[in-house]
Amino acid sequence: xxxxxxxxxxxxxxxxxxxxxxxxxxxxxxxxxxxxxxxxxxxxxxxxxxxxxxxxxxxxxxxxxxxxxxxxxxxxxxxxxxxxxxxxxxxxxxxxxxxxxxxxxxxxxxxxxxxxxxxxxxxxxxxxxxxxxxxxxxxxxxxxxxxxxxxxxxxxxxxxxxxxxxxxxxxxxxxxxxxxxxxxxxxxxxxxxxxxxxxxxxxxxxxxxxxxxxxxxxxxxxxxxxxxxxxxxxxxxxxxxxxxxxxxxxxxxxxxxxxxxxxxxxxxxxxxxxxxxxxxxxxxx
Numbered sequence: 500x501x502x503x504x505x506x507x508x509x510x511x512x513x514x515x516x517x518x519x520x521x522x523x524x525x526x527x528x529x530x531x532x533x534x535x536x537x538x539x540x541x542x543x544x545x546x547x548x549x550x551x552x553x554x555x556x557x558x559x560x561x562x563x564x565x566x567x568x569x570x571x572x573x574x575x576x577x578x579x580x581x582x583x584x585x586x587x588x589x590x591x592x593x594x595x596x597x598x599x600x601x602x603x604x605x606x607x608x609x610x611x612x613x614x615x616x617x618x619x620x621x622x623x624x625x626x627x628x629x630x631x632x633x634x635x636x637x638x639x640x641x642x643x644x645x646x647x648x649x650x651x652x653x654x655x656x657x658x659x660x661x662x663x664x665x666x667x668x669x670x671x672x673x674x675x676x677x678x679x680x681x682x683x684x685x686x687x688x689x690x691x692x693x694x695x696x697x698x699x700x701x702x703x704x705x706x707x708x709x710x711x712x713x714x715x716x717x718x719x720x721x722x723x724x725x726x727x728x729x730x731x732x733x734x735x736x737x738x739x740x741x742x743x744x745x746x747x748x749x750x751x752x753x754x755x756x757x758x759x760x761x762x763x764x765x766x767x768x769x770x771x772x773x774x775x776x777x778x779x780x781x782x783x784x
Contacts, residue, residue, distance in 0.1 A: 513766035514773055517749045518780035520721065520764045521602070524747065527719035528594060529737050530608045530615070531727025533752055537588040537771045539581070540612055558702035561694065562636070568692065573678035575695070576651045577661060579644065582630065587618035590725065593774035595619035602781055604719050607712045609727060609734050611697045624712045626704050626733050628697035637691025647684055647693065654682040704733050716740055721747040726770045729757040738762075 532540070560567045587595075595618040597603040605622030606615055611630045615623045633642045652659055658681065686693055698704055716722065722741040729735040735757055741748050742761040750756060750765045751773045759765065766773050 510766065510768050510772075513764065513768070514776045514780060516764045517723075517751070517766055517773070518777055520747050520749050521723060521777075522781055524720035525718065526597070526603045526721050526723050527716050527741075528597075528603055528606045528723045528725060529727060529734055530594070530606060530610060530725045531729075531734060531752075532610060533726025533728075534590050534594075534608075534770050535585070535588070535610050535612055535614055535726070537590065537769060538585040538612075538614055540585050555700045558699035561699055568694075569681050569683050570678050572651060572683050572693075573655075573658070573681040576648065576655065576658060579630075579648050580659075582612070583644070585612060585614065587614045588771045590770035590774045591615055591618035591620070593778045594725070596778050597774075597781070598622070600778075600782070603723075605715050607715060607734075607737060609731070622715070624708065624715060626698070626708060626712065628695075630695050630697055632696035633693050634696040635686035635689060635691045636694050638686060638689040640686055640688045641696065642687065642693070644695070650684040651682075654684060698733070712737065713740065717744075719746065721749070724748070724750045724752065724756075724762075725774070726752055728752065728755060 556567075556571055561571065591614050594603060594606060594615065598605070598620055605624065606620055607624045607626060608615055609626050611625070611627050613625075613629050613631055631644050633644050633647045634640070635642075661677065684693060685691060716737055722737065724738065727734050729738055738748065738758045738761055742758075748762050748764075750759075750762045751768065751770050752765075753767055753769065756762070756765075
């Protein structure tokens with residue numbers, strides 16, 4: 500492994516250095532929220548959000564407290580239309596192109612928006628699940644989030660007319676008093692408790708998902724991290740494993756990053772600016 504860069508490189512030099520590091524290698528890509536912010540989906544730790552408190556949904560509270568579930572689904576009813584209408588940006592498109600051209604073996608993503616798949620990426624491991632699905636905690640039945648939205652709207656006429664700010668969870672900012680009369684939809688099969696099919700904070704990524712992600716990493720020759728601060732262990736462990744295997748590591752992200760000392764080349768710029776340039780550089784090869 501080459502000596503890590505202590506400071507972010509200048510943009511053009513950084514892209515050239517990143518291309519030189521990754522050229523001729525089979526890449527595994529780890530993506531985080533910074534890959535989707537340019538599609539209008541906010542993050543928790545980006546430069547634009549750190550000044551504002553954005554407390555994520557806690558797994559234990561969602562399971563234990565009906566009022567937390569009611570608040571989540573009320574906010575989700577408002578946030579879902581904007582979240583589900585987000586479209587892939589240049590970063591998603593570039594990663595899909597790198598996979599088509601044989602540079603990328605597959606993606607490990609911390610995102611729950613399925614924008615990678617919409618852009619055409621084929622091999623995607625979703626560490627934290629996807630908001631497009633809803634699972635019953637009682638019988639395990641999986642239902643489309645689109646169908647749940649229709650039932651929520653029917654149970655709460657007029658509620659969707661409220662205006663609210665989109666949150667990273669795909670829900671929205673909403674005062675507590677606005678949700679007190681909200682009606683939550685139950686499972687169509689058993690009437691049980693519904694939960695978005697994602698890993699909330701405080702929960703663990705399912706072991707089969709972790710195993711599949713590590714198996715993908717073992718196939719690769721280099722790791723490219725895009726849009727993740729790696730503050731959460733669910734993603735950081737792959738950086739650690741790559742370093743243990745002496746894999747070259749590239750990073751495209753804005754702001755602080757955990758484990759930066761393990762990174763060979765870092766480009767501090769928007770993913771949508773860097774990755775299309777990387778596609779061009781690797782094509783020229």
